Amino acid sequence: MPLSQAEQDALWGKKGVSLSGQKSADKYSILEPEEKIIISECQDEAFWLRSLPVSISFAFGTHILHQNGLLKINLIPPPLAKVAFIAGAGVMGYMFGQISYANVCRDKFLTRCPDGVVATDIRLKNGIQTVPYSIFSPINQETWRQLAKQREMTRYRDSIDPGFEIDDEFKDQNITSPNLINDERLKHKVGPVRYGVFRKDDQEQS
Structure with missing residues (x-):
């Protein structure tokens, strides 16, 4: 849900000389x-x-x-x-x-x-x-x-923690899946496929 103008002014300040909105007494709030x-x-x-x-x-x-x-x-x-x-x-x-x-x-x-x-x-x-x-x-x-x-x-x-990382061994890998290449409906959307993804929690537990 987007912020109202009053909420944006309070967070980022008003245009003009004053840098604070009505909800902030600090002139240079940013x-x-x-x-x-x-x-x-x-x-x-x-x-x-x-x-x-x-x-x-x-x-x-x-x-x-x-x-x-x-x-x-x-x-x-x-x-x-x-x-x-x-x-x-x-x-x-x-x-x-x-x-x-x-x-x-x-x-x-x-x-x-x-x-x-x-x-x-x-x-x-x-x-x-x-x-x-x-x-x-x-x-x-x-x-x-x-x-x-x-x-x-x-x-x-x-x-933001996505919950997974790319294994260092596979970071430079740039392999395209043959199954996607041969699919007429998807091959124009094919991009690099990387392997070696693991969850951070699994790594920490191991």
């Missing part, structure tokens, strides 16, 4: 614990070490330039123009700080959690993506969800 730690570090370090200092520097520099008469807009009253210039410079400084930290954050994922969905996405886009990799990009976050689904499906398939 990530490994180490990936969540790295994201928290990237957010804090990018803000305190890059965005905040650069934003203040840009705003202060704009203030000095405006005071010295180097920034003027005749159509706007000077006080309003000054506020607009400083606010714009602050926003630009914040964005520049975030972008400048992107490569540091990327290297954290590749070094500390190379098998995670974020590192996998980074490697897949290496040489293709022309802008710095961003953990806030909805496009990248959607890719994380798809990679997480593939990862869980792979884990599920690997966990």
Whole structure:
């Protein structure tokens, strides 16, 4: 029975910035614990070490330039123009700080959690993506969800025990049954037939 949209959102996250559904309070519910730690570090370090200092520097520099008469807009009253210039410079400084930290954050994922969905996405886009990799990009976050689904499906398939194995002596065998070859109704469907199949339980008991 297929999952409802609400159940899928709770398991894999919603589209957009938030990666969790209504049933999960964890914003990054599809990530490994180490990936969540790295994201928290990237957010804090990018803000305190890059965005905040650069934003203040840009705003202060704009203030000095405006005071010295180097920034003027005749159509706007000077006080309003000054506020607009400083606010714009602050926003630009914040964005520049975030972008400048992107490569540091990327290297954290590749070094500390190379098998995670974020590192996998980074490697897949290496040489293709022309802008710095961003953990806030909805496009990248959607890719994380798809990679997480593939990862869980792979884990599920690997966990299934069919109950039998091919004996090593017969693994390279590629023999086609003569009875099937001579059957006009089935010969077009004939494939390799392997022998030496035994149940795991029988092997363990013996």
